[in-house]
Amino acid sequence: MDRSFLFTLFLLFSVVASTISADDDDLLIEQVVSSDGDDDLLPHAEHHFSSFKARFGKSYGSAEEHDYRFGVFKANLRRAKIHQKLDPSAEHGVTKFSDLTPAEFRRNFLGLKRLRLPADAQKAPILPTNDLPTDFDWRDHGAVTGVKDQGACGSCWAFSTTGALEGAHFLETGELVSLSEQQLVDCDHECDPEEYGACDSGCNGGLMTSAFEYTLKAGGLEREKDYPYTGTDRGTCKFDQDKIVASVANFSVVSIDEEQIAANLVKNGPLAIGINAVFMQTYIGKVSCPYICGRQLDHGVLLVGYGSAGYAPIRFKEKPFWIIKNSWGENWGENGYYKICRGRNVCGVDSMVSTVAALHTTSD
Numbered sequence: 182m183d184r185s186f187l188f189t190l191f192l193l194f195s196v197v198a199s200t201i202s203a204d205d206d207d208l209l210i211e212q213v214v215s216s217d218g219d220d221d222l223l224p225h226a227e228h229h230f231s232s233f234k235a236r237f238g239k240s241y242g243s244a245e246e247h248d249y250r251f252g253v254f255k256a257n258l259r260r261a262k263i264h265q266k267l268d269p270s271a272e273h274g275v276t277k278f279s280d281l282t283p284a285e286f287r288r289n290f291l292g293l294k295r296l297r298l299p300a301d302a303q304k305a306p307i308l309p310t311n312d313l314p315t316d317f318d319w320r321d322h323g324a325v326t327g328v329k330d331q332g333a334c335g336s337c338w339a340f341s342t343t344g345a346l347e348g349a350h351f352l353e354t355g356e357l358v359s360l361s362e363q364q365l366v367d368c369d370h371e372c373d374p375e376e377y378g379a380c381d382s383g384c385n386g387g388l389m390t391s392a393f394e395y396t397l398k399a400g401g402l403e404r405e406k407d408y409p410y411t412g413t414d415r416g417t418c419k420f421d422q423d424k425i426v427a428s429v430a431n432f433s434v435v436s437i438d439e440e441q442i443a444a445n446l447v448k449n450g451p452l453a454i455g456i457n458a459v460f461m462q463t464y465i466g467k468v469s470c471p472y473i474c475g476r477q478l479d480h481g482v483l484l485v486g487y488g489s490a491g492y493a494p495i496r497f498k499e500k501p502f503w504i505i506k507n508s509w510g511e512n513w514g515e516n517g518y519y520k521i522c523r524g525r526n527v528c529g530v531d532s533m534v535s536t537v538a539a540l541h542t543t544s545d
């Protein structure tokens with residue numbers, strides 16, 4: 182057995198004994214993570230479930246449904262406990278998704294359609310990386326709108342797309358305008374030319390580069406308030422060309438090199454990225470850096486910044502991280518945001534990154 186494996190085992194075990202702290206300890210799994218067996222889990226589960234229902238306004242149609250959801254909730258407490266061991270620098274516990282099975286969660290709250298970028302996508306030019314700031318956050322520069330909520334619809338790709346174009350439009354015009362995801366959900370059926378049947382399809386998923394392509398062809402996107410989000414894809418397309426407020430000049434794919442990702446972020450604004458969201462169902466806060474995380478991408482989000490020193494694995498100095506805007510409302514994660522470590526493409530965070538440039542338009 183090699184040393185690093187033993188060390189990992191040591192980390193896994195030492196973390197079981199550690200406790201986590203937060204203001205909201207009702208909803209945390211403190212008792213859960215600080216005990217070794219499952220024996221301790223069940224007496225507290227009922228209490229956690231009550232707080233969960235109260236906090237997120239959950240009610241169930243029948244006693245059967247209630248009991249079923251309580252069972253799912255308990256399974257998710259166990260999962261959160263496992264996630265806490267595998268990802269000790271973050272905080273895992275009860276979230277608004279704690280009454281959903283992993284399959285329900287994937288089906289309703291993710292929605293990245295394809296696992297790879299289109300082969301013919303234009304590649305972003307290589308940028309200089311020597312003068313990059315050590316810490317950077319587009320929220321400090323006014324390029325990021327408030328956190329939105331995709332609801333129970335696999336439209337993450339639309340939110341990632343609008344987020345990137347909102348930033349690019351801000352950089353080009355100095356105006357921050359919230360853009361319409363519903364236009365993408367209703368009207369964008371763009372297909373990947375490389376892959377048969379891989380088309381943007383509302384709540385059933387899509388891809389950000391295809392959505393940029395649609396936006397380029399359609400002429401642009403309307404404002405959020407002119408074409409508001411409904412969270413369903415059963416409506417017809419109501420796009421009105423006269424209401425276009427932001428347009429795409431071009432878009433390209435960024436190399437998986439982390440310095441290039443940072444350079445593109447700083448130069449071009451927030452970036453549309455794909456990520457594996459498995460740890461996000463139980464995420465409460467701090468920097469996520471799981472020992473093991475698949476790189477299969479299933480969720481589209483927005484990279485808005487990075488920090489140089491956000492978390493310290495046991496006995497190591499502080500490590501750098503990415504700052505990610507999600508689309509699950511402000512009552513998820515750190516006010517709607519997720520932090521994940523930089524450095525080794527954890528959860529595939531570096532593998533599908535695209536950047537968009539906006540046309541200079543003037544609004545009235």
Ligand SMILES: *[C@@H]1O[C@H](CO)[C@@H](O)[C@H](O)[C@H]1NC(C)=O
Pocket residue numbers: 430431433538539540
């Ligand atoms: C994309 O558009 C921007 C803004 O018009 C322009 O400055 C840039 O050179 C274009 N990039 C590419 C790769 O065509």
